[in-house]
Amino acid sequence: MIDAKPERPKTALRPGDLARVATRAFHIQALLSPERMQGLGFGFSLLPVIRRIYPDPASRGLALKRHLRYFATHPVLSGFALGVAARLEERRANGAATSDDAIDSLKRALASPLAALGDPLFWVTLRPLAGLLGVLSVAILPRPPAGDPDLRVLLCPLVAILTYNAVALPYRLSGVSRGYELADRPDVLLRSLRLSELKTFLERAGSFAYGALLVLFATGLDVPSAAWGHGAGGRVLEVVPLLLGAAIGFFGMRRWPGRSVEVGLTAILAGAILAAGR
Amino acid sequence: MIPELLRVAMLGGILAVDRTAGWNLMLSQPLVGACLAGALVHPGPEWELWALRVPIAVGAALQLLLTNPSLPAAQRPHDTAAAGVIGSSVALLGLARLHPVLPVSAAGLLWVVVGVAAGLLAAVAGGWFARLSKGSVAAAAARADAFAERGEIGSFERFYWGGLLRVFVSGALWAWGGTLLLLGFALWFLPQLALTFTARRAGVVFATILGAALAVAFHAHVRGRAHGFRWAALGAIVTILVLRAFHVGDRP
Numbered sequence: 001m002i003d004a005k006p007e008r009p010k011t012a013l014r015p016g017d018l019a020r021v022a023t024r025a026f027h028i029q030a031l032l033s034p035e036r037m038q039g040l041g042f043g044f045s046l047l048p049v050i051r052r053i054y055p056d057p058a059s060r061g062l063a064l065k066r067h068l069r070y071f072a073t074h075p076v077l078s079g080f081a082l083g084v085a086a087r088l089e090e091r092r093a094n095g096a097a098t099s100d101d102a103i104d105s106l107k108r109a110l111a112s113p114l115a116a117l118g119d120p121l122f123w124v125t126l127r128p129l130a131g132l133l134g135v136l137s138v139a140i141l142p143r144p145p146a147g148d149p150d151l152r153v154l155l156c157p158l159v160a161i162l163t164y165n166a167v168a169l170p171y172r173l174s175g176v177s178r179g180y181e182l183a184d185r186p187d188v189l190l191r192s193l194r195l196s197e198l199k200t201f202l203e204r205a206g207s208f209a210y211g212a213l214l215v216l217f218a219t220g221l222d223v224p225s226a227a228w229g230h231g232a233g234g235r236v237l238e239v240v241p242l243l244l245g246a247a248i249g250f251f252g253m254r255r256w257p258g259r260s261v262e263v264g265l266t267a268i269l270a271g272a273i274l275a276a277g278r
Numbered sequence: 279m280i281p282e283l284l285r286v287a288m289l290g291g292i293l294a295v296d297r298t299a300g301w302n303l304m305l306s307q308p309l310v311g312a313c314l315a316g317a318l319v320h321p322g323p324e325w326e327l328w329a330l331r332v333p334i335a336v337g338a339a340l341q342l343l344l345t346n347p348s349l350p351a352a353q354r355p356h357d358t359a360a361a362g363v364i365g366s367s368v369a370l371l372g373l374a375r376l377h378p379v380l381p382v383s384a385a386g387l388l389w390v391v392v393g394v395a396a397g398l399l400a401a402v403a404g405g406w407f408a409r410l411s412k413g414s415v416a417a418a419a420a421r422a423d424a425f426a427e428r429g430e431i432g433s434f435e436r437f438y439w440g441g442l443l444r445v446f447v448s449g450a451l452w453a454w455g456g457t458l459l460l461l462g463f464a465l466w467f468l469p470q471l472a473l474t475f476t477a478r479r480a481g482v483v484f485a486t487i488l489g490a491a492l493a494v495a496f497h498a499h500v501r502g503r504a505h506g507f508r509w510a511a512l513g514a515i516v517t518i519l520v521l522r523a524f525h526v527g528d529r530p
Contacts, residue, residue, distance in 0.1 A: 029300035030442040061429030150330035157310040164304035210499040211513025245489025264343040271486030275479035
């Protein structure tokens with residue numbers, strides 16, 4: 001009689017090992033260098049897997065060395081590549097013919113599209129949106145009555161943190177196990193993430209929130225009395241300096257994109273010169 | 279002041295780990311850093327009102343100004359994490375110490391302006407500081423390879439944790455040193471101009487900063503995005519309708 005059960009690998013990874021890899025991946029950039037990028041962090045994150053499947057120090061060292069090579073992807077999505085590498089290492093430890101170069105080339109092949117999809121989504125779209133919603137909540141949340149502590153100091157950053165992590169954390173927490181499951185089907189893995197659809201949605205949400213911020217700002221601006229805000233705490237805000245600042249910001253960023261610090265300092269200087277004449 | 283600076287240093291270290299080591303939990307954004315610094319560097323109950331409002335305004339302005347829509351590799355190396363912490367801390371520690379010459383009641387917005395200026399300067403200087411401290415990371419790859427060749431993965435692990443600790447310590451040192459440096463400058467410089475500061479003038483400078491911040495945010499959130507104008511207009515219209523429906527802003 002033939003046993004229908006598949007043979008259990010000699011050395012199998014446990015769910016706890018993958019969970020430990022996922023938590024270590026939060027530190028993947030601690031030794032980021034131009035030469036290896038996240039390579040050292042990749043090796044560090046994979047250590048629970050290496051410890052589990054290789055019994056002796058020499059083979060552990062060799063496995064670690066394989067994963068210290070150049071590796072660069074988006075940190076939030078690094079778990080997917082780690083999961084794939086964990087699966088390949090497990091097979092290799094169980095006798096499968098998987099070469100060093102095969103592991104490395106699959107890692108790199110996955111890292112590039114993950115970076116290409118992750119960077120525009122998380123850095124360019126989600127993080128600015130989360131920050132904008134934090135600022136927007138300053139305008140939306142009611143100012144406390146005089147004498148009460150202003151809890152917006154905690155609530156506004158909380159809105160920003162929750163917005164960002166509501167999207168990013170599920171990818172981080174599930175990445176390693178998803179990568180481990182779909183190690184043989186990287187195309188399915190990439191398609192299942194639906195990152196470009198999410199990016200389109202978040203881009204629109206960012207523009208929408210900016211429109212809302214402008215209206216909330218404008219409704220708080222009382223032009224006839226030149227005062228901003230409804231009474232307490234409001235201070236003089238005139239339209240001329242506001243427009244001057246807007247012009248500096250708009251044309252400055254158009255001429256020198258990425259130089260917002262210099263634009264901000266120029267606005268302060270221009271405001272000080274304008275104020276000196278009043 | 280030592281307990282406040284210690285708290286600033288701890289916060290700076292944590293935010294540096296978030297920004298540099300890969301946590302990326304949004305803690306290192308200027309709004310979050312400024313507000314957390316405001317909650318930690320509380321000059322005392324007599325400053326309750328300003329101690330909580332100044333960090334919000336500093337954080338909101340810096341968040342709009344320092345939001346960079348380009349990829350990190352294409353960005354100038356500004357330390358946005360320290361910007362919020364240092365800006366907010368300088369404003370709060372300064373307002374408590376300079377109250378006799380610059381009363382908060384007369385020019386509360388002045389401290390928002392001071393905080394934003396300190397934050398912007400800290401962002402630039404923090405970028406230089408981070409570049410200096412990165413030099414030691416370059417040799418890390420060779421040491422890591424050596425550990426792996428000898429099969430000493432425990433040593434490699436300790437070496438890596440050490441790298442994480444270094445990120446924390448350099449962030450803490452910069453937050454501490456930057457706050458002290460800019461606070462010292464503010465305490466020396468601002469009293470010399472005390473007679474020229476008025477609420478009206480502070481308001482003019484604040485308005486200019488707000489205008490610039492909104493314009494910079496326009497570039498980050500609308501310009502260059504597919505259908506950006508359309509969605510921004512929709513956001514504005516929906517907000518107007520909601521405000522009208524709830525009669526927000528009606529005055530007696």
